[in-house]
Amino acid sequence: MAEEIQLYAQNRELSWLRFNQRVLEEAKDTRVPLLERLKFVAIFTSNFDEFFMIRVGSLFDVAQTDKKNRDIRSGLTASQQLERIFEEAAPLYKERDRVYAEIKKELNPFGICGLDIKELKQQERKYVKKQFKEQILPLLSPQIIDANHPFPHLVNKELYVIASLKMTKGGKEKLLKGIVPVPAFVSEILYLPGQDLRYIRVEKVIMEYLDTVFEPYEVSEANYICVTRNADISPEDEAMDVTEDFRKQMRKALPKRKRMAVVRLETAEKLQPEMEQFFCQKFKITPRQIFRTKMPMKLDYVFALSEKLPEEMRKTFVYPPFSPQPSKQVEPGSMMCQIRKKDVLLFYPYDSMEPFLRLIKEAAYDPSVMTIKITIYRLAKKAKLVEYLCAAAENGKEVTTLIELRARFDEQNNIDWSERLEEAGCRVIYGFEDFKVHSKICLITYRNKGEIQYITQIGTGNYNEKTAAMYTDLSLMTADSRIGRDGAEFFNNMATGNLKGDYRELLVAPFGFKNRILDEMDREIEKGSRGRIIMKMNSLTDVDCMKKLEKASRAGVSVDLLVRGICCILPGVPGHTDNIRVTSIVGRFLEHPRIYSFGEGDCQRIYIGSGDMMTRNTQKRVEVTCPILDQEIRQQIGGYLKVMLSDNVKARVMQMDGSLKKKQEAAALVDSQQVFMDRAMEERPQKKKLPWWKRFWKR
Structure with a gap:
């Protein structure tokens, strides 16, 4: 069976590299404003960094501990995967350098210039030298490396200036090396005086004046470097003794990443x-793990460049401003009353998150509300949601927050929020030892005319007010008692450690999500060529799902997969995946919803939720997926899917070899994200006029 799936599958790591190459394409797109293109170079770089820290780090662990382990999709061992990764990463470095240089060249005529020392004007050189002596040199901690000065620990993703040093004393030549950490608390770039936006990176300034830093020595081979360390804390590191406070355990685990x-x-x-x-020798690496780059290794500064420009000039170099709009489905007034009458769907970032926050705030003060329960995976640094939950607890509501402390790279933020919630009187519980809680569900329980009733919110994205303006996601708010009862059962099961709960409507991983989706696929397979499957997700790696999709394709079912990132199934493989099409959309906003659609028309069944069809989501995480029971909202989401599948500007179509190619030019250009922004900016429709998504859905 493993050999058969390899006929129509690809390795997940190589698929990810092709996705990141697609991100770099946005940096090359001349229709994208120049500073936004530069941001895509930064996003590509950040993605690359995390890929090496997590995926490459994990593969090294596997290669050392289980040399016979093979990827079921490609048949490659961990060592063979690493060879392929290094082989394909090198050209991406060169392509990124080329794209960065091209953007930099296009920005120069407008006075936006990232400079080398040799490009500085005479007055600028004087300014830089003065700034170095007064503001940078006093903060440096240079070190020589010899028998009395051992090689220091280099921090993950920090910059270091290095050089070979020589000193002649008493006719004898002493050769050694010098290293200077670039201070993390110093700005990455030094802005030069004048009206233009001219700047130079601090590490280049330090390199220029190394003779001053290492004054007794003759300096040669000046360079700067950056190490990337394995940041994938193993499951054993995440395990804990049941008697120990989980927060303490996570605090112990976090520093390990640095070493x-x-x-x-x-x-x-x-x-x-x-x-x-x-x-x-020092890092125990091989030359294949060394990559030279001609562009900056840290690009956080590019996100602030536009703020330095005059308002009129800024418009030329960044996207036209867009703010999440008030949802046309939501009226002013009580959210609880509206949701009791009809389900409400928000589509971020086109719709504002404000109605959901308004719901929580209202529940915090409504005397009929008894409990608020919510799962939290990632929160913003400043979160109104936490304020409202704390207010609810202080108002006598029973507030339960299930916080996952192992949200990678957000652990410390979640620890801090958990302490704040506990101080306010909220009941805080944590995820399971072997299963991350990744679900996005909120349950409000209230009493109405003597009956206990529910309002349930289920989303595809985190309760993060910052990313809700940057990621596309769906958020459903419903008073349907069937969903509410399942929600109450879910939180009871989480509190008692029961992962095998029985639910009538909700699909809950790790035991009730994948099987239900596979069952839905089977129903479409029975229809043969009349079957229809559309699945939108971030990544697809689950082998059982891939096998079922291949079976559906062989049965004649029409299958469209909207997969932003990793997709391990290859479309168009004769005799296997002929009827499968894979589309990836990368644009201004990060595509993030998980939508599973089966059938068409009035018989269409749609689910939304937190889980991708990845093995980690289906088997190692607690995910919640919800059926869309409201017919009008089903049509609404169906309209969204049709727009995305019609995209011929930002969409790329996967080929049989796993590469992504642009759709053929068409007379009518459809940029799905632009369509959704335009629709969100429209005036609230008159009651007699059909909403746009319904008009599109009926086409």
């Missing part, structure tokens, strides 16, 4: 053979 093995070394200049050998 884990090096998986990549980036350099600004080509290393001389002796220097290369030195670093390979």
